[in-house]
Amino acid sequence: MPGPVIVDFYFSPASPYAYLAGTQMMKLQVETGCRVDWYPVSARMLIKAAGYDLEQASPHSGQFRPDYRRQDLERFARLYNVPFRHYADVLMPNPPRLALACVAARRFDAGQVFARALMKAIFVDGASPADDALCLRIANDTAGIEPHLFGPMMEEAETERLQAEYVANAVKAGCFGVPSFVVAGREMVYGNDRLALLRQAVLEAKQAG
Template identity: 40%
Template structure:
């Protein structure tokens, strides 16, 4: 089973979800296809607003609680960060078949250490750290990354996504938010169960 994982590099909840994907995969046997997309692009195209417009202080406290619950590090990010540029960098990595590797390295630096890449040189260093071809990454940023990102956005919209993280299962079910991971696990386990054969008419008759 392959699950589409639409994530945003600037989404703290996407980071939390990413820390749990290995566990979900182990529990369900599912594989995850990492696809970067910005939540602001989804809400702009759907004409909506973010579904969780809580006070920023409340959201930060909520994220810190979830991080403690999962036992993962979290440091909030301050200052200017080019999130769109980082989304395109993730798309460039996706063009090399390495979206997950690059995104994991990006999340580690950004939210586990509080040190996101803030310029092109830092992005290139991160790509090399993640084992990507640096020059290929630079070339992809000026061309294929735009097309890959546009394809991700259209796929997310087609699936009914309105924010990130969003998970889309093989049967088309959509789960939004890292707090829906238990429901995603239940659904995937259900998909992995063989269908129970319907009893035949003769079997029903003999049981009466």
């Protein structure tokens, strides 16, 4: 009997769209029988590794307008019936560091529970600043990983190596931003707004065996 279809979910904990997509992953698993593996990446590292330059993006492109993005995010939150607050007042001094903390949590086999709690702290609770101190507190409170263990894990070279590996794997699979999903190691689906297409890809992969 074949195992479940595996979906690799590449996310940044600093991305509101990744937060929204993450709230729907349990539903996807229940409805399709797939398994979602969460891989934290720095969005900027991924975009750069994929060969794109954020600095060259047109500042007048409609999708980047702050008023539109805020409305778009709030619409998705209502659609999903999940809590969401605007995050403009949340200080994130080093977003790649947040992704690194999620990698460290994965090494303790607590990646998903930590990532969910961290994104909730940012995009629901408005915890600020979103820094190492917040990560240490969340690791301790949600996964029982004591600060004297979690802090050093964030500094280990192996944690940085894994972060780079996840970015490289994402680019190899065709990802160019977050959130991205790779279904059964073959088909990439990009964006929170394409979860219906993700579901379709999972069901097709399941049918194909």
